[in-house]
């Protein structure tokens with residue numbers, strides 16, 4: 001006869017209520033993990049999306065995701081002519097606010113050359129850009145739908161297609177424009193002084209800069225050696241895809257990682273303390289029954305089993321509730337909540353350890369209790 | 378009836394027990410001898426604080442005496458040979474407790490409360506259930522076998538507790554005010570039952586009581602006063 005199970009069944013409502021409380025706490029912990037994963041995945045998504053091998057950027061900068069990078073618009077031709085480069089494309093990135101339906105949309109504008117690298121990979125709904133002007137493909141999180149129109153700068157654009165999970169590390173959803181449109185937008189939205197400078201500065205072609213040129217290499221070519229060649233050019237630098245991802249993780253994601261990591265640490269500590277308290281009180285309330293068990297001759301292992309089994313059951317049921325709950329609500333979060341099996345496994349491990357340690361406290365109290373207290377006379 | 382010709386179950390020699398030390402020292406028992414034989418039903422009487430519960434706890438191996446010897450059913454208990462776990466095992470096999478408050482486990486029904494001690498002693502679940510049911514029938518609470526303790530009347534709960542105390546066929550049954558929670562009619566029934574059990578199972582029963590009305594159901598009365606024992610007017614019939 002399993003005493004832990006009998007006791008739980010006898011106080012089922014209370015046990016479930018405790019599990020629910022613990023489950024909610026677990027939901028928050030899991031949400032935190034999921035938000036962090038989503039953040040990393042989203043940030044990397046935008047770097048991985050062009051499926052490039054090499055990023056050519058302004059000399060002395062860490063690339064367009066870490067800081068402003070401006071290189072001449074004709075760099076792409078030079079890069080394309082390099083030995084080993086299969087494809088190349090110019091690309092721009094900028095974050096803008098655009099008025100839409102009485103509100104403002106924060107958008108991460110990606111300009112790319114149609115037919116070259118850098119465009120959206122998979123169109124989820126509608127089609128890709130076909131006209132050379134005034135069409136855009138938007139991330140579904142913008143809330144836009146194909147057929148919508150909106151003003152970007154001084155021009156009206158029509159949404160022709162939707163993509164998913166494309167946003168910058170700040171969570172602003174992306175829209176794709178043709179490179180020419182994006183460059184015009186850049187000039188229109190630039191501060192007036194800069195605009196005057198640009199107007200004085202020379203021909204139309206020269207004035208148009210891009211953020212980076214991305215290149216796909218022949219499989220046989222070593223990305224580092226091509227990067228080395230580019231670095232010898234004046235005003236330019238080059239990053240391999242791996243370096244670019246690494247920089248992004250370090251410069252953009254690291255802060256978020258520390259922030260969320262610390263928060264997660266606090267949450268886990270709170271959970272551990274709560275679990276320990278619950279289990280300790282559960283045992284304290286049972287001290288008289290435990291004294292009775294000792295009095296009728298139950299060995300210690302029966303008493304330890306009662307406490308440990310109950311606390312593990314509490315942890316497992318709480319965790320299961322937490323998992324079920326986060327799966328049910330994760331799509332309502334503004335940012336992507338991405339849970340990997342390994343997260344759930346890690347949390348299970350942590351919770352089990354916490355439960356067993358916490359029941360150690362209860363077990364200590366239980367083993368110390370004097371069987372005479374059951375006599376109460 | 379000559380008790381001395383029968384087997385000695387509880388044998389206590391020179392037992393003393395004090396709580397605390399120095400100023401706070403309380404001498405609960407002083408140099409006490411007591412012998413109880415198989416089949417005997419004896420009462421411990423005395424004013425509050427005279428050491429009745431202390432004596433019962435020493436016999437039940439719940440607390441250690443400060444000095445003296447205790448032997449239960451031929452086994453010397455307090456001579457440093459025994460570990461706590463062994464004492465608990467001894468208790469499981471030889472001692473049955475009946476408490477003033479019935480102390481049934483609230484999360485087990487009547488049968489399971491009894492079956493638990495049988496299973497702890499090594500019976501299979503099926504054997505334990507059958508024997509528990511039998512014991513409850515014997516104590517005339519068979520009809521309440523599936524009820525949870527909270528739903529039993531005081532008398533029913535007390536009888537379930539007695540069934541539990543008897544389950545492993547103990548040689549010693551210790552009862553601290555077993556009838557305090559019962560009316561005098563029920564108290565009489567419980568006492569008759571205990572007498573019957575002592576006779577049938579060849580066990581001895583030591584009960585603390587304040588209840589004047591049931592004193593005639595005991596073979597011997599022991600008066601405790603200030604931690605010393607005064608054997609009453611000897612034996613009764």
Ligand SMILES: Nc1ncnc2c1ncn2[C@@H]1O[C@H](COP(=O)(O)OP(=O)(O)OP(=O)(O)O)[C@@H](O)[C@H]1O
Pocket residue numbers: 377396397403404405423424425426427428429430431432
């Ligand atoms: N754990 C303890 N610590 C200190 N003193 C104790 C302890 N238990 C009992 N005593 C003291 O020992 C003496 C005997 O107590 P005991 O409980 O044996 O009396 P009793 O005869 O059972 O009394 P009652 O009829 O009130 O139940 C009392 O003075 C009591 O205060």
Ligand SMILES: [Mg+2]
Pocket residue numbers: 377429430431
């Ligand atoms: Mg007492």
